[in-house]
Structures are given as structure tokens and as C-alpha cells.
Amino acid sequence: MQQRFYTITQLTQEFAITTRTLRFYEAQGLLSPQRRGRQRLYSPADRTRLKLILRGKRLGFSLAEISEMIGMYGKAPGEAGQLRLLMEKITARRTELLEKYRDIELTLKELDEVEAGARSRMAEIGGVFEDSAAPVLREEEA
């Protein structure tokens, strides 16, 4: 293998993270770049690990979970065990998200009810809302 390395700043620029984040991941045991003197040198493998970490983060996994998932590389249960763990994590994460989703739906429904109450009360006292004719807009997030 040709040893091409990345410096900490190269990685921070490539992945839009800070040096402190990278060092933090290292302190948490998720990365272990080699050193040239006191400087960190990240191998292509380290870079790949970092990608995995960031992907895990996007999916909402904790660093501990991510560490658990990618950390068992070449360990006892092997790849099959690793994949099983991943499946478990995915199921758990989906359940968690669906639960939140239901909570949000409930809250939205309650907001509608409160709003309806406010509107009818306003009508009773003969007042008018500024936007009484405007449709309720709900923008989706990107």
C-alpha cells in the first residue's frame, strides 16, 4: 500500500468539521491516526472510518453506538455479527423515530384543536384574525 496520508486540516476541510471534533472522536476511541512527531496523520482507512462515523451520525446514532458498530471489525462474531448488530440498531432507531413522529402528529392535532377553539371564540366576541381567510401553510423542511 502506498502511504498517502491526510492532515487534520485536510480532513476538517473535506468533511466540514472542526479539528476539535476530530480530536474529540479520537479521544472517544473512534479514530486512532498515527503520529509523525506530534502531528496526526490520517490514513485512507482512517478517512473511511471517519466517513462511516459521519454517516452514523447523520442517521442519528450516538458515538458510542457507532463505535460499537465499526469497532467490532475483525472481532469475534465477524462480519455476520457486525451486520446483525447494524440491523438491531436500525430497527431500534426506526422505532424511536416512529415514536417521535407520532408525538409530533399528536402535537399538530392538538394545535389544530386549540386554534379552532381560538377562532370560534374570536367569532363569538365579534373579532377577526388578520389571516382569517388565509390557508394554513405548513412548509416541509429540506
Place this chain on the structure above:
DNA sequence: CTTCTCACA
């Protein structure tokens, strides 16, 4: 610029 530690949300 890099490194580290400590406090803090």
C-alpha cells in the same frame, strides 16, 4: 498552524 487541558452547555 498544531497540540493539550479544563470548563461548560
Place this chain on the structure above:
DNA sequence: TGTGAGGA
């Protein structure tokens, strides 16, 4: 799960 500060 990181950030801010301050020093080397």
C-alpha cells in the same frame, strides 16, 4: 456531543 478559552 461537542465548543470555548488559553497556553505552549
